[in-house]
Amino acid sequence: MQRRQFVHSLAGGLAMPAESSAVIGATAVPAAAAATEDEALAYASASELQAQMANGTLSAERLVRACLANIEAIDRNGPQLRSIIELNADALPLAAALDVERRDKGPRGPLHGLPVLIKDNIATADRMQTTAGSLALMGAQAPRDAHLVARLRAAGAVILGKTNLSEWANIRSTRSTSGWSARGGLTRNPYALDRNTSGSSAGSAAAVAAGLAPLAVGTETDGSIVSPASICGLVGFKPTLGLVSRDGVVPIAHNQDTPGPMARSVAEAALLLGVLAGPDARDAATRKAPSNVNYVLQLDANALRGARLGVVRSAFSGNDRIDPIYERALELLQARGAVLVDPVALPPPERYAESELTVLLYELKANLDAYLAEFGQGSAVRTLADVIAFNEQHRFREMPHFSQELLVRAQALGGLKSRAYLDALANNLRWSRREGIDLALRKHRLDALVAPTGGPAWLTDTINGDHHGAGFSTPAAVAGYPHLTVPAGYVNGLPLGLSFVGTAWSDARVLSLGHAYEQASRHWREQSFPATLQIEA
Structure with missing residues (x-):
């Protein structure tokens, strides 16, 4: 159909x-x-x-x-995509009031009256829940809007609803099924319903790809914006850490968490980013964030002319069905005037794979307890220990597919002054920033790095969990640097994304490079929601 x-x-x-x-x-x-x-x-x-x-x-x-x-x-x-976990019962009257305001006073800006979906880990002080997909947070009454929600409302956007996600933003288990939450069920991929959406901003990606709303906000700790965007054929942008406030967002790790825009074009992502971004007294990481930046005006369809781009060959899969699609993307970049430095080496992920998880788990315990103390009122939980106990008590509903061993490990850890935590954090920053992205950019005089965002969507498997291949999210995620994914083509009808990664606060430049590639390639397409792939024999 x-x-x-x-x-x-x-x-x-x-x-x-x-x-x-x-x-x-x-x-x-x-x-x-x-x-x-x-x-x-x-x-x-x-x-x-x-x-x-x-x-x-x-x-x-x-x-x-x-x-x-x-x-x-x-x-x-x-x-039945199940991409939206809850609709805003006040959306229609809010829209009607904005129509009256437009008629009487004119629009507030380019988002006036536009519907925006936000991930269900972003607090709203309205009739909607904020649960991170967990039944443990049902009933919680947010005392106020998250900072980014307040900015959206001030810009005249209509918060249409909350999107489904990987429960607790995919930090519960090493064997999780991305896009599944106890509250929302399994989000399905518009390109093939039996394929996974990746996580954790699964609902935001699937909803925009299916044309259910023009814009959505996701959040990322490592790959949770760029991976579902790539797999659902969208533009996804993870900004520099601190460009967008994390206030009111259910946290994992303050050294990696960030909200960001998900849209069908770079221009639309830049439009949304311009509203989301700006300093916030409640989030110290935003103290350097520029405010009132028009990222759309900084887009340049000719941005690739003379741009030096480093090709991260280690992120290529070796799959002879997939790699040629990315080779054609590189050829197009060159045809549009880019100078490719190929290859450019980054430290292998093994340098900081273990230390990344260590930092995430230490920070999860501290950050989640602080969030629940303010935003958990009315729910059954106030601490991470409460969440673990709730999941055990409601195991049949909360853990039918996978467990919570990562939450248990986090709870057993010490505080943020622990030597193990401080050493892990130092290791992360060394290999992702100083001897990673920054070294590569400086050594080769690069504007940005380019690489495959990841592979195509895999078949959803609730028994064994996710079985995705390699991806390119981790270097920028650990460094806290901007990462843009743009549709690059299709394999058997499944989307693939091309990544552009820059150094801290190079967000406008990264967006412009991706925009120039997008204008030359035009790979986005509408959906027909096939039940499975039709693979030719």
Whole structure:
């Protein structure tokens, strides 16, 4: 079944207005026509939607109704992506109020009236839950919005809902199934429903790829934005650590956690980043963050001319079906004027694989306890120890597929003054920054590194857990440096992403390089939600 059949099958359903009609501006249209328009709006860009609202042919309320209808048809029914864990019951009245404001005062900015989905580990002081996918946090009442949510609201965005995720952002078990949470179930991949979405921002990626909303916010500790974005054929951007505040975000590790935008184009990701980014007194890492930067204006379709890019050959898979796609991407970069330094070496991941996990677990215990003390009110838990006990008590619902050995290991550790923690952190920064990315960029006079983001989506396996191949997320994640993934092509219909990585605070340059590649390649495509891959014999 194609997308339009899903949407038309639910015309006049719960997401439609009364009397089976929808409103565009002041014009009522029949439900069947509304369903057709819902489909047309599904993949419209943020700039196209904003232009329609500016000229009066579309209202924010109508746009939100279209998103709700598409969610009902595709996320709740049809292919049942399960990408959205909860809808904002106030989205329609908020959109209507923003329409009135536009009419009376004009728009607040380029996000005015646009629906945005946020990951269910980002706190909102409204009727929605913030649970990180865990039943343990059901009932928690956020005392205030996360900093980034407050910025979205101030910019006039409509928080449409919360997206599903890998529970606890994939820090619970070494044998997890990405995209699964006890609260939301399993998020399914729009490119092949039996394939994994990767994690942990699985729902944000799947929802935007399926056209359920134009923009979404994910979070990353190591790969949780760029990997699901790559696997779902999207643009995903992990900014420099501290560019976007982590206040109000369920934490893992303060030396690696960051929210970031997920969208269908670099321009849309840059648009969203411009609203998310800025200093916050509650997050010391943001003290150097520039504010009020227009990242869209800094995009340059000719940015590749003369740019020096280092090719990280060690990130290539050796798969003769996949590597040629990336070789063509490199050829395109050269054709657009880039100078490739090929290869460029980075320290092998083994240099800091163990120390990375050590830092994550030490910081998880300290950070989560602090978060729960403020944002856990009303839930059954206040500490990591409470979470572990809750999971054991509710094992049938919380741990039907995998356990919580990483949480248990974190709980057994000491504080952040422990020698083991400090040594691990120093090792991480040495091999990821000083003798890693920064050394490579300086030695070869590079603007950025390029590499495959990772492989294609794997078959979901709830018995053995994830079995993805190599990826390129770890160097930038451990260093806290910007990492952009852009669609690079397809293998058997499954997307692959190309990564651009720079040094600290080079976010605008990295986005511009990726934008120039995207404008030359144009690999993004709409979805038809096949149950499985149709592989030719």
